[in-house]
Amino acid sequence: MVPDRTWTAALVVIGDEILSGRTQDRNVAQLATWLNDQGVRLVEVRVVPDDMDRIGEAVNALRTRHDYLFTTGGIGPTHDDITVDAIAAALGVPVIVHPEARAILEAYYRGRPGGLTDARLRMARTPEGAELLDNRYSGAPGIRVGNIYILAGVPAIAASMIESLAGKLEGGRPVVSVTIGARAAESDVADLLRETEAAHPGVAIGSYPFFRDGGHGANFVIRSEDGDLARATGQELAQRLRAAGYEPVDGGI
Amino acid sequence: MVPDRTWTAALVVIGDEILSGRTQDRNVAQLATWLNDQGVRLVEVRVVPDDMDRIGEAVNALRTRHDYLFTTGGIGPTHDDITVDAIAAALGVPVIVHPEARAILEAYYRGRPGGLTDARLRMARTPEGAELLDNRYSGAPGIRVGNIYILAGVPAIAASMIESLAGKLEGGRPVVSVTIGARAAESDVADLLRETEAAHPGVAIGSYPFFRDGGHGANFVIRSEDGDLARATGQELAQRLRAAGYEPVDGGI
Numbered sequence: 001m002v003p004d005r006t007w008t009a010a011l012v013v014i015g016d017e018i019l020s021g022r023t024q025d026r027n028v029a030q031l032a033t034w035l036n037d038q039g040v041r042l043v044e045v046r047v048v049p050d051d052m053d054r055i056g057e058a059v060n061a062l063r064t065r066h067d068y069l070f071t072t073g074g075i076g077p078t079h080d081d082i083t084v085d086a087i088a089a090a091l092g093v094p095v096i097v098h099p100e101a102r103a104i105l106e107a108y109y110r111g112r113p114g115g116l117t118d119a120r121l122r123m124a125r126t127p128e129g130a131e132l133l134d135n136r137y138s139g140a141p142g143i144r145v146g147n148i149y150i151l152a153g154v155p156a157i158a159a160s161m162i163e164s165l166a167g168k169l170e171g172g173r174p175v176v177s178v179t180i181g182a183r184a185a186e187s188d189v190a191d192l193l194r195e196t197e198a199a200h201p202g203v204a205i206g207s208y209p210f211f212r213d214g215g216h217g218a219n220f221v222i223r224s225e226d227g228d229l230a231r232a233t234g235q236e237l238a239q240r241l242r243a244a245g246y247e248p249v250d251g252g253i
Numbered sequence: 254m255v256p257d258r259t260w261t262a263a264l265v266v267i268g269d270e271i272l273s274g275r276t277q278d279r280n281v282a283q284l285a286t287w288l289n290d291q292g293v294r295l296v297e298v299r300v301v302p303d304d305m306d307r308i309g310e311a312v313n314a315l316r317t318r319h320d321y322l323f324t325t326g327g328i329g330p331t332h333d334d335i336t337v338d339a340i341a342a343a344l345g346v347p348v349i350v351h352p353e354a355r356a357i358l359e360a361y362y363r364g365r366p367g368g369l370t371d372a373r374l375r376m377a378r379t380p381e382g383a384e385l386l387d388n389r390y391s392g393a394p395g396i397r398v399g400n401i402y403i404l405a406g407v408p409a410i411a412a413s414m415i416e417s418l419a420g421k422l423e424g425g426r427p428v429v430s431v432t433i434g435a436r437a438a439e440s441d442v443a444d445l446l447r448e449t450e451a452a453h454p455g456v457a458i459g460s461y462p463f464f465r466d467g468g469h470g471a472n473f474v475i476r477s478e479d480g481d482l483a484r485a486t487g488q489e490l491a492q493r494l495r496a497a498g499y500e501p502v503d504g505g506i
Contacts, residue, residue, distance in 0.1 A: 016459055019295050020428070021285030022474065023461070025278070028300065032274030042272050044307070045300035047281065050459070054297070077440035078460040079447035119443030154462070175273070187330035190372030194332035206269055206303070207331040208276070209407070211391075221275065 006225075007171045009035055010044040010062040014055055014073035014083055015153055018047050026155040027072040034162050039171025040068060050080050056090035063148055068169065073153030075140070077119040083150060084143070088127035091145065098126040101141050108139035134164035176227035178234035179219050181253030182246040185209070186218040192240050193220060200233045202226055210253075219252040259478075260424045262288055263297040263315040267308055267326035267336055268406055271300050279408040280325040287415050292424025293321060303333050309343035316401055321422065326406030328393070330372040336403060337396070341380035344398065351379040354394050361392035387417035429480035431487035432472050434506030435499040438462070439471040445493050446473060453486045455479055463506075472505040 011031055017023040025047070032042040044062060048054040055074075063069040074083030088095045101124035109116040123140035126132075133142030133149065135157060142161035143150040149165070151158040182189070186209045197205040202224055209218040220237060224230040238248035264284055270276040278300070285295040297315060301307040308327075316322040327336030341348045354377035362369045376393035379385075386395030386402065388410060395414035396403040402418070404411040435442070439462045450458040455477055462471040473490060477483040491501035 013298075016457065016476070017461060017474070018281065019285055019298070020289065020430070020476070021282045021287075021295075022430070024282050028271065029274045029277050032272055036273065042274075043302055045266075045272070045298075047298035049296055050457075076460070076462065078443045079450060080457070080459050114438075114441055117440060117443075120440045122443075123440075177273070177275070185367075187370060187372045187376075188367055190331045190370075190375070197332060204269065204303075204333070206333050207329070208270060209329065221270070223269070223273070 005172060007040045007068075007169075008043045008066045009040050009068040009070060010046070010066045011042060012055065012058045012062065012069070012071045013045060013047040014050065014071055015047075016050050016080075018073075019049055027151070027153070027158050030155055030159060031070060031072075031162065034166075035068075035171075036174050038166070038169045039174050040169060041175065050074060050082060052082060052086045052089060055083060055086035059087055059090045059148065063146070066147075068147050068149065070149045070151060072151045072158050075123065075143070075150060075152055077122050077140075081122065084125050084127060087145065087148060087150065091127055093128040093145075095125050096128050097121065097124050098130060098132065098143075100132055101126060104132070104141055105139060133161045135160050136164075173225045175223050175225055176230045178222045178230045179250075179252035180222070180234055180238050180241070181217065181219045181249040181251070182241050183215055183217045183253070184241070184244075184246045185216040189218070189241065189244065189246070192244060193237075196233065196237050196240060199236075200224075200229065202229055203233045205233075205237070212253075217253055221252075258425060260293045260321075260422075261296045261319045262293050262321040262323060263299070263319045264295060265308065265311045265315065265322065265324045266298060266300040267303065267324055268300075269303050269333075271326075272302055280404075280406070280411050283408055283412060284323060284325075284415065287419075288321075288424075289427050291419070291422045292427050293422060294428065303327060303335060305335060305339045305342060308336060308339035312340055312343045312401065316399070319400075321400050321402065323402045323404060325404045325411050328376065328396070328403060328405055330375050334375065337378050337380060340398065340401060340403065344380055346381040346398075348378050349381050350374065350377050351383060351385065351396075353385055354379060357385070357394055358392060386414045388413050389417075426478045428476050428478055429483045431475040431483045432503075432505035433475070433487055433491050433494065434470065434472045434502040434504070435494050436468055436470045436506070437494070437497075437499045438469040442471070442494065442497065442499070445497060446490075449486065449490050449493060452489075453477075453482065455482055456486045458486070458490070465506075470506055474505075 390413035
């Protein structure tokens with residue numbers, strides 16, 4: 001069997017508020033989990049400030065390197081929302097007012113106080129040649145241009161935008177994760193982990209230690225695109241842990 | 254007065270667990286906040302997988318571009334902890350067992366079950382020419398090599414390592430943030446925000462909307478290295494918001 005190719009994605013998180021520590025990013029984890037369900041692997045993330053050049057540089061570095069590039073942040077109605085301008089400049093295309101986006105905003109703000117002001121109309125601007133991504137949460141759409149998917153920074157709105165893409169991105173096999181937990185200091189089982197991984201090509205085992213209820217422990221996450229292999233490796237790891245005197249816990253602790 | 258130079262830092266977050274969505278990163282926000290107190294601006298973050306080449310590429314791209322480069326993750330005792338090897342390779346120096354680190358680990362594991370095993374001794378490995386960063390939390394030290402600061406991935410351990418650096422990094426003036434909240438849709442005050450920012454060179458105003466208790470609102474964050482300027486701009490923004498019929502809230506909502 002020819003192995004499936006691996007589809008990859010990158011994410012550019014745009015926002016001074018993440019880099020200042022004011023706001024805790026939630027989009028990396030949210031997008032990573034969702035992409036895996038689509039059979040796409042998130043393999044690189046960059047966080048950049050609200051700066052045209054830095055956004056453009058990251059976008060151009062990553063869009064050619066991966067099947068998909070996502071961005072979050074900077075598509076609202078205020079002066080610090082410059083993502084559309086930065087991406088258009090990076091692609092060398094003009095910014096237009098997208099007719100469909102304008103119609104969506106007209107309908108959304110009809111009857112709302114103030115109506116479709118100039119500031120709100122900013123959210124209809126896209127790089128030329130773009131399509132829209134549905135946003136059932138708050139009206140203003142996301143944007144796709146080429147392989148770039150431009151999402152809002154507010155996690156609930158970003159979630160609404162990617163939901164509209166579910167099942168529409170071409171991907172391969174999702175990575176299957178099997179987690180085995182044990183009340184073991186990871187340094188005590190390091191050899192056992194390394195040997196188990198080495199015996200199973202195509203499998204990666206991560207070790208994530210914790211200190212809880214006064215004791216050390218770790219969760220071992222076995223990842224593979226081959227679900228049967230991941231599960232078999234998990235069972236073998238559990239047996240090895242048991243043989244070494246630990247009580248492995250399926251699903252992790 | 255000659256303006257202070259701006260000191261900048263970048264962060265490479267290393268870990269499959271972040272890119273798979275399994276683990277929510279906490280180190281970006283933690284390090285960003287701490288760096289600002291030191292007068293250093295975090296201006297770029299990259300998240301990369303547990304892969305020698307990808308770690309090395311990110312480290313080499315960022316270490317020359319910023320005053321300081323931090324990394325988090327991948328310095329434990331298990332086979333997936335490859336940060337030291339990747340950074341040594343990126344710098345073109347060998348990995349050594351650092352005598353001081355070895356002594357720290359010997360003392361730490363003396364009397365603990367198993368003692369200083371080979372796996373635990375992995376945590377004494379550093380790129381040649383490195384110094385150690387104190388870790389009061391769990392023994393195994395962090396590492397400084399050139400302008401690269403290699404921290405643990407577990408946020409509490411990373412916190413312990415940066416705490417040992419407090420006051421020791423050369424920096425400039427911290428950015429002062431002033432937050433004004435209002436029960437305003439940000440699109441209704443977009444002009445007012447833009448005008449206020451434009452009237453105050455050296456100030457950046459970020460707008461962070463929310464939907465809470467059935468109503469829209471936003472927090473406006475005024476940032477500047479000049480604290481007086483940030484505060485004066487905050488007062489002016491509050492006055493403008495009041496004149497527009499809103500009730501500004503000092504410190505945000």
